[in-house]
Amino acid sequence: MKYILLLAIIFFSSVTYAQDLDLLEEEDEETIEYTSATFKTNRVINGHSIETVAKREFDLKISHRFGFLSTGAYDFFGLDQATLRIGGDYGITDNINIGVGRSNVAKTYDGFVKYKLLRQSSGLKKMPITATWISHMGVTTLKWTKPDRENKPSSRLHYTHQLLLARKFTEGLSIQLSPTVVHKNLVDSSSFKNDILSVGIGLRQKLTTRTTLNLEYFYVLPNQISNENTNALSVGFDIETGGHIFQLFFTNSAAPFEKGFITDTKAKWTEGDVRFGFNIARIFNF
Numbered sequence: 001m002k003y004i005l006l007l008a009i010i011f012f013s014s015v016t017y018a019q020d021l022d023l024l025e026e027e028d029e030e031t032i033e034y035t036s037a038t039f040k041t042n043r044v045i046n047g048h049s050i051e052t053v054a055k056r057e058f059d060l061k062i063s064h065r066f067g068f069l070s071t072g073a074y075d076f077f078g079l080d081q082a083t084l085r086i087g088g089d090y091g092i093t094d095n096i097n098i099g100v101g102r103s104n105v106a107k108t109y110d111g112f113v114k115y116k117l118l119r120q121s122s123g124l125k126k127m128p129i130t131a132t133w134i135s136h137m138g139v140t141t142l143k144w145t146k147p148d149r150e151n152k153p154s155s156r157l158h159y160t161h162q163l164l165l166a167r168k169f170t171e172g173l174s175i176q177l178s179p180t181v182v183h184k185n186l187v188d189s190s191s192f193k194n195d196i197l198s199v200g201i202g203l204r205q206k207l208t209t210r211t212t213l214n215l216e217y218f219y220v221l222p223n224q225i226s227n228e229n230t231n232a233l234s235v236g237f238d239i240e241t242g243g244h245i246f247q248l249f250f251t252n253s254a255a256p257f258e259k260g261f262i263t264d265t266k267a268k269w270t271e272g273d274v275r276f277g278f279n280i281a282r283i284f285n286f
Contacts, residue, residue: 035120038130038168041245041281042089044202045216045234046253046261047178050132050166052116053091058284060088063256065277078275085256105255110138129167136160136258155186160258172206182259193224196263210240218262230268232261247279
């Protein structure tokens with residue numbers, strides 16, 4: 001009887017020990033840790049960030065850029081003039097978004113498709129960056145300046161394609177590179193390019209739980225557009241207030257869509273041609 005009892009104790013002890021080992025092995029198994037909140041919203045300032053709207057969410061976005069601060073008190077430091085875009089982004093899936101909008105700059109309607117290709121992660125699956133592709137199309141609807149000549153509807157169209165590459169280096173610091181090509185069906189001169197190459201850089205620095213400092217710059221490669229054009233530079237803050245995200249910023253660009261602020265900006269920071277602007281984002285679930 002004593003031997004049977006001893007064998008039973010040894011058996012159950014070994015089973016318990018084996019179960020403990022299995023639990024330890026499960027705890028030691030690596031999991032995939034995905035990076036989140038590389039940027040606070042799906043725009044850095046003017047341009048898109050790598051962030052996408054979640055499935056069945058609609059991000060209503062209202063974008064304002066006022067006139068030059070240098071106009072002084074007579075124009076209330078630019079508040080008497082404004083460019084505007086109203087639009088929205090919708091999440092078909094967590095990684096695939098579509099969006100539409102309308103701006104009063106050249107009475108432009110625009111739409112885009114956005115797809116998150118890669119997501120920064122650590123652990124079992126290591127990926128150093130997040131990569132997102134976006135294809136954008138716009139159409140201007142201004143009346144023809146010379147209606148008596150042959151005007152092709154295709155001349156109103158422009159396209160933008162971007163590969164957005166971002167890394168969240170720390171909890172506070174994120175950097176994004178945005179290789180970009182803008183195609184214009186119609187250009188002002190035969191000396192200008194229809195396909196315009198540029199690269200953007202965006203930076204996010206977290207200040208508080210609900211506030212970030214953002215910087216954005218788009219560099220257009222030389223000898224593609226008019227020498228009168230300048231590169232778009234913007235600096236601002238993201239402020240999260242629960243249901244809304246406010247982006248308050250200063251910029252030298254007026255147009256709130258890619259072709260406009262990348263290839264059509266003429267204002268210079270060095271000459272005081274700076275505008276105050278804001279974006280308001282509100283998420284709805286469907």
